[in-house]
Amino acid sequence: MPISAISLTRFHQLEPGGPVPPYDQFFIEGSWVPAIGSERLEVENPATEETITTVRMGSAGDVGAAVSAARRALPGWATTTPEQRKAHLVALRDALGARQQSLAETITADLGCPIRLTTRIQAALPVQVLSDYCDLLDSHRFTETVRNSTIVHEPVGVVAAITPWNYPLYQILCKIAPALAAGCTVVLKPSEVTPLVVWQLFEAVAEAGLPPGVLNFVLGRGPEVGEALVDHPDVDMVSFTGSTAVGRHIGGLCGARVRPVALELGGKSANIILEDADLATAVKVGVANAFLNSGQTCSAWSRMLVPASRYAEAVDMAEAAASRTTVGDPTEETTRMGPVASGPQRKRVVDFIETAVAEGARLITGGTARPADLPTGHYVAPTVLADVDPESTLAQEEVFGPVLAVIPFDDDHHAVAIANNSRYGLAGGVWSADRDRALAVAGRLQAGSIDINGAAYNSRAPFGGYKQSGLGRELGVAGLEEFLQAKAIQQ
Template sequence: MTAELGSPLKLSQAVHVGAPIAVAGSYAELAASYAFEEKVGNSTVHLEPVGVVGAITPWNYPLHQIVAKVAPALAAGCTVVLKPAEDTPLTAQLFAEAVHEAGLPAGVFNLVTGLGPVAGQALAGHEGVDLVSFTGSTAVGRRIGATAGAAVKRVALELGGKSANVILPSADLAKAVNVGVANVMSNSGQTCSAWTRMLVHDSQYDEAVALAVEAAAKYGERMGPVVNAKQQQRVRSYIEKGVGEGARLVAGGPEAPRAQGYFVSPTVFADVTPEMTIAQEEIFGPVLSILRYEDEADALRIANGTVYGLAGAVWAGEVTEAVAFARQLDTGQVDINGGRFNPLAPFGGYKQSGVGRELGSHGLSEYLQTKSLQF
């Protein structure tokens, strides 16, 4: 994982391998306890495997994204053809070896490597595939969805995000800012659900910016590179665009922090306004935008003011206050006062962040279809 993606070894062990182990375990338990049959009046409803699943996975969390699709598909009784990202195919090869050693019958799990526009598109359009599950950019998701839709086949899409981290005035500001910065810098910012927009009340704005600058400085030596040269250039161009549109660069910048490797400096922008490119588009790098708001209505308008709706966070002195705000967010997941990752909770987005859910029982149901027998 570290050699392919560039993530620091501790992150590879704790997150890139730790999370998929937890997810795989959760589906092993769910497969044994899930109600694949239910009685409804004079009918018996059977939940049956959808059939052949075409799984197309990204490079940013290579093993986690594979397991988040393959484990529920197998638990549902489906067979799988996996097309991993071309940047991280070796993780998938090792996973295939593990599947073989575990004794799955030949043909239940299948691995096809290749380029997305070639192998991925061919898999999505193949008449032998009953459901396409894709994780990646919204732009590619549109093409996959169009291909699947033309063939009238099931599709699950987990796409981009521009998640808001809303810090209400009653919150523990230092904790909210520090955890918020850590969230954005983790995995070198290559996380679709990262809280890349930090929303702070006018009265606390300057203090929050100072805290964020201080927090970002700790990540210079701790972050790995981004995945490749193209990604490095993409992130740097967004940073340049932020400067060009008038945002105030308070940490980091477009210059590469090291002579070797695809590194990007932990970057923080202040005085970001909602319409700026860096507040609207997914950068997929270690770049945080800090926006100010006047009141809760203003914060809600800004938080919901993108085409995305994947994740987010709300911080407040009282949980009830944070929950009341979170319920108004157009997003699939919200962490309250730093809530921890839960492998049993559904993950997926509103709006252009996707269609369907992964993880837990909701993730399993994506791979099932219903048949009712009347008596």
């Protein structure tokens, strides 16, 4: 399907028989309501640089209405049984699952992620996350006895969920699924960069029949709508995914109100390939991981650490793997990498490449020029840089683009030291033919999620970071517990 063939469905009507522009309303208290804010924002297809549609930006007034709705719904939702909450989440899972192809096509148009990835990851994983929390509601102990105390785990209250543009549906479900399972009500502010899928999500919410006010959304810019939401006195907790700089600011606002906050922030993850590893497989998988979603993944293995004795060989393999990465029309099934999300994002990535070369890195493949056959669209060629100083800008800062730094090390101790030489600690990988050796290295890494020999993703495992990669965890039991508070009743 060529890019120009993607058309977005007009998802809903404000009144029966009365069609209206689809992106002028927010979902508040169980209904589609006109936005109070007047600003309209163009939504661009990053592969064509054409405007898909325009969306209405919200205001502090929209935030106030949404928070008030969530506050009114809280007493009833918080006292539902786990079985009742599960029934609603099952209905939402099924409604969302029935829309997976449409969800994938919308995300491809809005983000530029290739359709093969939006189908398998961007649209499928949110449904899996919902399924996980449906299962957890069958087994989680919300009440337990410890000696003479009854420990009750209660919902924290009204949650402000603020999500990023790179996984526009998955990141939403990582927050709203556990929050709803815990008995919290939610006001969602999705990113205005890739907003279109949220209307489809809330059509599924309406179809699933969640009680009015339990789940609401308002779209808007961070400094206006995000700030109003985070600082609203009737919000009990904030869950944010995004940049470390914004996370610091949100953390400060929440600290001033003594309000719990969960922050999933940046990363500069290291992929350590030990000398006894299957080098060809480790490099191939490592390059694919670094370039997934055009490198716009917080947990991307953007630093590849290889033994000095095998360094030249590994660099050649990385170059070959990058050259096999098919870049182009994201609606084509054969495309492995699409554009980055926007013009400003492309400039940011290109600036990092220029800085890396200026600081002494050796450009192996890719670079700042657009791919020759893609004159239109925010494309960045898959880029590999060697001889990267571990203290350099490229090794220390999150690029959020398809740029891989290859760094040599002398021994296991040296590899761990380089990997831990970062203000971030989100994820990483270790490769070795000796499982115990790999586990020993993984145990010394200061990061929240480590894969051994390319292990499979686990949606039940806690996800989150050390150091400036954030506070708290998402997914699984740990993700559920972020939205609960404990009460001890002695008797």
